Amino acid sequence: MKKILIPTDFSENAWNAIRYAIELFKNEECVFHVLNTYTPAIASSRFMAASIDGATLENGARSRSEGGLKKVIDRIAQLYTNPRHRFKTSSSFSFLVDEIKVMVEELDIDLVVTGTKGASGLEEVFMGSNTVRIIKSIQNCPVLAVPQYFKFITPNEIAFATNFNRFYTKSELRPLREMAKSFNATIRIVHVQNEIKALTELQQFNLSMLRKYLEDVEYFVHTVSELNSISKTLEVFTEELDIHLLAMLNYQHSFLEKISREPVIKRVAFHTQVPLLVIQESGMQSGPQNKNEKLAEISS
Template structure:
C-alpha cells in the first residue's frame, strides 16, 4: 500500500495537485495523508494578554480542521476509487518540519504538492514552500504539479541527467515504477553545452542506467543547450509532448544548476508539466522509511 502526503493550504493549486495525485494512483491501494499546518499570526503588542494568544490559536486550529473536513467532503464528492483511503493531519507546526516528521513516522512514498504563480519554476526556485520541501526532505521524492495542469496519464516521461553520477536502483525506483504502471516511454535527456563524446565514466553510468531500465522502453537523447538548461528542457518537453519531467537532486545536478541560473534566464521556463524531484539516496538507502507507524494521525 502506498502512502502519499498531500500538503494543502486549501488553495486552488493545492486542490489541483490533490486531483492529480488521486488520478495518478487510481488503480493502486493508497492512503492519502492530507496535511494542513498552521501558526497563529504574531501578536503585535508584547503587552497583550496570553489569553488572547490562546483564542487566536484556537481559531486558526478550528479553521484548519474545518478546511480539512471540507476538503475530504470535496474529494468524496468528486472521486470514488475503492482502493483509496484518506487521513487528515492538522498540525500547529512549520510546514517543512511537519513534513519531515510525517515522512519518517508514517513511511511516505511520495509528497505531491502544487506550484503556483505566473512565474512558474522561477517562483519555485526563489523560496516557495515547494523548493523548501525539495531542499529539506532527504528521503522521499517530491512531485510538483503546476497550478493549471490538467491530469494526463504520464505515458511520456523525461529523465534529465548528465551521466556524471552513478545512480542507485533505489533512486531510480520511483521513475521505473511510474514507467511500468503507465507503460510509458522514458526519454533520457542529456543537455550538453557543446556536443562531444561521453567520457569513460559517463559511458559506464549510461550502461548501468540501461541495465536498471531493461524492463522499461527507453531512449537516450543528447541535445545542445539553448541559452540555459531550463530553457533546453522546456523546449525538449514541448517537442516530445512530455507529461512528466524527472530529475535527481544532488550536488552539480541539473536541478542544482537550474536553481542557480540567473533569474532572467529562468523567466521563460514555467512549470508546464509536473516535475518529479528525487533526493540523493546513495547505494543502500531504501526509499521508503522502514517505520510505518501512523499514530498521531487522525481520520
C-alpha cells in the same frame, strides 16, 4: 498500499495537486494523508498582546485548519468514489516542512505531492517557495511538484534529465522505473550539451549502468544542443515530444548550493509546465564512487 502525503493550504493550487494525485494513482491501493499546518497569528503590538489570549488564538487557528480539511474531504467525496483510496487528515500546530519531515519518517510515506505556482523567475520569490523548501529538506522521499494549472494526463511519456556525470543506484531510480511500469510509459533520457561532443569514459560508464537498470522498460536516449539555456532546451523538448512528466535527481549535499549553480533545477524545476518528479539521493556522494562501491552495485 501506497502512502501519499499531500500538504494543502486550501488554495486552488493545492486542490489541483490533490486531484492530480488521485487521478495518477486511481488504479492503486492508496492512503492519502492530507496535511494542513497552522501557526496562530502573532499580535502586532504589545498593547494587542496584553489583551489577546494566546490559547484563544491557537484554538481559532486550529478550528480553521480542521474546518478547511473537512471541506477538502467533502469535496473529494463529491467528485471521487474510488474504493481503492482512503483519506486521512492531519491538522498540526507546526511549520509545514518540519511536519512533513516528521510524517514522512513516522508513516513511511512513499511520495509527497505538492502544488507549485512557479509564476515568477525572481530570485526572491523562487527562494521563498514552499516547494523549494520541501525539496531542500525532505531527503528520504521523492517529491512530485504539480504546476498550478496542469490538468491530469496519463504520463506515458516521461523525460529524465541527466548529464551522465553521476552514478545512479537502483534505489534512486526505483521511483522512475515504478512510474514507467505503472503507466507502460516510455522514458526519454535527455542529455543537454553546450556543443555536441563524445561522452567521457565516466559518462559512458554511467550511461551503460543506466541502460542496465532500465532494461525492463522502454527508453530512448536523446542528446540535444542547448538553445539559449538548459531550461529553454528542456521546455522545447517536452513540448515537441509531448512529455507528461519530467524527472530529475537531487544529488547535491546542499540543495541551496545546487539552485545557485545548476540552471536545470533553478529555471526548470518550479517553472516547468509539466509535473516534476524530484528523486532524492540515497545517501551517496555526488562525485564518482570508489571501485568497491561500483562493483557492489553492479553485482547486486
